[in-house]
Amino acid sequence: MWSWVLHRITGVAIFFFLLVHILDTALVRVSPEAYNAVIGTYQTPIMGLGEVALVGAIVFHAFNGLRIILIDFWSKGTRYQKVMFYVVIALWVLTMLAFTPRHLINVFSH
């Protein structure tokens, strides 16, 4: 049940970010100054923390999405759905442990 709630919430959050992200990237078609001004706001400490949250949401949605697909198509999927949920959590922790320090160093050291 919680995997489903999290999958929904992360899916909606990513969708709304994607809408904004296409608009900010479209500024490359306006001028280099306009694009650099907006992308500069992505490089501030507060946004840096937001990016950790965003990547965390995407990584969870991606791994749990693969779990949903395995439940649907793998003949033993339903039997192992709970084990696979713990695998999703473990892979998520590992990915975030690899990503977060590196990203925060990039954000805070520039």
Next chain:
Amino acid sequence: MSATLDAPRTALRPARKRGVNWEKWGWIYMRVSGVVLVVLIFGHLFMNLIVGDGVSAIDFAFVGGKWADPFWQWWDVVMLWLALIHGGNGMRTLVNDYARGPRIRAALKLSILAAVAILILLGTLVVFTFEPCPVGQPADLLPSFCTA
């Protein structure tokens, strides 16, 4: 005076028996696009947030350097289409689950469709009409190959 309640999980309207089963194809699309998106999005995040100085290296010159290569143009355009349609269809599921009343449901679904269609059009145009070396712009903001 007795109110009638439908049995739980009664469909709003009976399932279609003839013609294309769009809900089934939507269901399949969510799974197929999901698998491809894992590759495209993880590659995108790796190139833009992990390699080099990550997010602090992103500027106009960085984007210009990437989109000078048709490989990354197509990568980003395929990701754009797949993700917006996947996300839009997912949002439609949420409207079906939570929104009450035919007018609100229709309005919300129309808004989702409009947002997805407009952004696919905008994003595709931006990627393919992009000019990495626009004339009259300060050289220090442009990719290094512009002055070469």
